[in-house]
Amino acid sequence: MFQQEVAAQRLHLWRPHAPEPDFVARRTVLMTQEAWQQCPPDAERTAELGTDMLMNTRAALERFVGGGLLEENVHLKCLLPKDDRIWALRVIEYPQVRVLGWFGQRDIFIASHIAPRAELDKLERGRDAYDRARDKAIRQRDRNFAHLPYVNASDIHAQISHGARDDLDD
């Protein structure tokens, strides 16, 4: 069913650019039209994301797709309230970026839009920009992709294989 969405160009399959030859993709990132325009495969910068932000985002996506260990609250964070099942893929390198979306199924992340963290930390008309971003993702999922399943769980292991909880703090 996700393949049909890609064939119809309602979702775009994100592929790493020029990875090393032994690179094997173990997870999938699909992007909505908006996210695709924010992180186009061959651009060096966009109106919203400068070169560093864009490349940091690409590197984080490459890491996700490559199947690296992802830790909850470090690399991936379920936005509150967790019942909404909206996740942020955290681009932790500076300048930081958040890729918001949901899991269509285990190891398939559907990115709805991308935002610089600095923007998300701002208050917009008295409301946390994170809340707006989360609501935007929910709207996309429920209006445009209501026919697709999504992972209705907040546990990281339900979302991805090779995941871990952040357990490094004392």
Next chain:
Amino acid sequence: MTSTTDTVTESRTPRLDPLREGDKAMFRARLRNALFDELRSLFRRRKKEEGIKQKDIAARLDVDPGTISRRLKGEENVSLDWVSDIARAMDARVEVHIRPLAEIGQADHALYTWETPGKQRARREHEKPAQRPGPSAWIVRAADEHVKHAH
């Protein structure tokens, strides 16, 4: 008038095109990600095997434990010196290995092919179970012949 010596020198000088900003930024981001992963992985190992805590590392470096926590979460930019210090505080050292790209080879993303469910099943039957997630039918995989071609 160009002398013979000048001509020979010019012909041996490689033509190095300026690097694109995006190219540089991408390689920097990959390096930082790899470094960060290594540090977290090392700390996790030390914690599991020896019970070392972040406050122990902080005490060795004479910094606030919150600093270690934030930096290990990638919430602060770190310097090369700090990377060396924290590795040392975990009784490790940073090793540097720089490889020419020509030795590694780079597969062009355009050479990636879709892996159908049938091919995926067939390949999985021949592969040992991996700790990391296996490629799904969704995922693209560099075909061997394409990689060879890229070399």
